[in-house]
Amino acid sequence: MEDKNEILKEKERWENTTAKKSLEKFPERKKDFKTFSNIPIKRLYTPADTEFSYIKDLGFPGEYPFTRGVQPTMYRGRLWTMRQYAGFGTAEDTNKRYHYLLKAGQTGLSVAFDLPTQIGYDSDDPMAEGEVGKCGVAIDTIKDMEILFDGIPLDKVTTSMTINSTCAIILAMYIAVAEKQGVPSKELKGTVQNDILKEYIARGTYIFPPEPSMRLVRDIILYCKDNLPQWNSISISGYHIREAGSTAVQEVAFTLANGIAYVKDITSAGVDVDEFAGRLSFFFNAHNNFLEEVAKFRAARRLWAKIMKERFNAKKPSSMMLRFHTQTAGCTLTAQQPENNVVRVTLQALSAVLGGTQSLHTNSRDEALALPTEQSAQIALRTQQIIGYESGVCDFIDPLGGSYVIESLTNEIEKSADEYIKKIDEIGGVLKAIEKGYIQNEIAQASYEYQKAIETKDYIVVGVNQFTMEEEPPKNILKVDMEKEEYQKDKLRKIKTERDNNLVKEKIEALKKVAKTDENIMPAIIEAVKVYASIGEISNALREVFGEFKEV
Template structure:
């Protein structure tokens, strides 16, 4: 029988054979390549019992409007069985800009929640017990400042820092590579990250000070191989910076976490998660010889691929998300966010978010896929894909080494260019119908019925600006100025800035004021032109 296509390729462009057999795994040994679950090289998962012991954390990313709006959404999600919180901040907050800055006009509360001061952070977590939930905060450039606000809220409520559990995204390298939300140049940014890592090692040992993220790299159009390679290489760059700053690897490496995309190519994605764990375990062991096995374990969060969703026939997105979520689960993720069907149109409505959460609950409770650890382990196809992804990532590692490391590579535009080329290849395949996107280039419907979407009102902006103006009038200006000055001194002399940031936010210095003060010390960054 004639095959449908002359060539079958994965989403990332890898050739796929008609059938996989023992011949595809010639030098493969299950002892070396797999090991047992919970054991080196962790291909099968970082825990021996995996989901038989505990299901993954269902963590829906949420944030919009004012702190009080998002606080209500958090409580809604917790009430419907979500097990962890995840904060989406608005653009001004992500860029370290206050709500009353002219550049913030029109952006406040639109793609996340507006947090300009400690007061906002207090309202965001009002009535939520910080010692009983785990909180993930997706913020990078000003991550240390936002973390200082979270710590200050905990301190005010008498919660010990060693009870705090959660994750700060805090991954600046992928910002230069893909998401493009940076404040300072790479070197001082790496130093700020090292400061948060050192602070957590000392004071908040359960907190994950960084979530090394491939998600955004993939959303920017990369292949699975590029996502895997650039993310793990970023991770090694952070480890290197912390070790060079004098931290013993076992003091901090067990708290590092990762964040991956779960995209459409089902088996390739499963293989990506498995390859990531094996590659990290091998590289960490080879480079740093850690004594604590947890230092070589890659734990991760996953999110289904926002960029795979379509504005056309949005209900189809529920099905896409289900398949992607299943891949992340079969890949052995520790926590998961499922996108809502309406996210190519606006921020998700309450009912769309609930459906996304229910999708995870159905996978967890009804599909029975969580019964056995790494159920695809030993599959000729999946093992072969895992090997190829690992090898292709190692090729990128060598190229990045040759370029002098990730910071130099970014300054030369290398990862940016690789991603843009991959993204253009994909776009052309879709245009030529070599790839079918249901409802977009095939099975198109002329008239579509709109679905309800969430609207963010204009009044949010004026309310947030008014609050900020009140704060500036009522705080002690001398105390605030003193705290900011002390912070600048610590920043310029290389002292860990975390304690100074905590004092500055307590003195009601705003996010924008603190970031501006740090820019005076660290400078700003201009990206290389890549087109």
């Protein structure tokens, strides 16, 4: 290898001669180039601009610090799981969409629940008015879950469920439905989001105050450790933090800071870190700045590995492995010229693949307008299949590793995220930082700056602030009509008359008793869902015991 000083000397010569001559005639497009995270971009990256030790900082795939990927052969063995987030209307409607997606070659399910289900209201609750089945499927009782997975063998598919404050209830229903199908818990594979901290920061589907909420998260993780050993009991999510307007660095920093809080909480309860850390999973966003995104995934992997090893003294490699799902950035989709979104999604998805994702959701072109139609959902899935089978990138492990730019950005993102985590430590941890509004304010500021950059055209969005045109309003938008709400309410009413209501009362009382102790809450919830207690009834019982959180 050439001497670093020699390269620097040569680079300076190039700056002062060849580059300078060109710049006099053709000035650059901008005075300062920087990434979304405000990382300054140099004119040129050379080996001398990138500090890393190959063995220590990059290493080998499947080995610490996992910079090059968590599996030894990455996609040369198996492609990522193509997992499209879907759910709308009733369980009947959504079951039909799942069969369609599985037939189209999707390899895993991902359930979107409507907001009442996520916030613990039955479909006939006044708070649910207008929201039933709107941005996901409505689930009131285990009956709906049976319909949702009708004809789908739960020992064959893996299922991811975006559910947080009512996670224990939905997971209990899933376990009970599997049991009815004859599938024991220990064979179940999938993921629950179960990440309440980012709900307070960015997503907003909290119910209870932080302390009992953290207890629910812990109970689920520990229940899964003993009963669902193949289940990912949490998906620590940066996705929504990014959607709320954070930078890439903030996404990594706040997500890993939340991860630290969960690991600390569980180890403080006396559980050895290596007993559960292997089942922690993560969820990131794939945004527009292509190279910064690829570097972001690599940086997150390396930083988490170091945190687990150095801070928590993890011993097993699987405890240090950051396995993650990715979704392309919903906030980058435009309502203007929506067909262009297919191209945006392709680039974002490619960044996730080059960054080594374990599973991927690609957004549909029409999602700035409504939920996707069947055809839009199909194009989104085909986008993944084209990257996976046609582009050739999957034959290489970490193909951008060693690039001067990528390694330099990976270092920068890791360093800046680590600084944020230190700052949060100084504040007293994530819960304190949320309570003080520190994290929310950092995100709001970044979001405001991003939006201003679009308004001043510092950042160009094709079809929005440049290359605009007159368009017809798009046709073929998916509509969830109000009849669905009535249908769902009727179904619930019927169940409430047909079930054994004394038994429901008994199980709810038993649950409340457990909620007041520090016993694991999962078994009591499983008992309650099996006798058709509804999500609203169970949530209300817990509201009585835990209280409710109000945004300040």
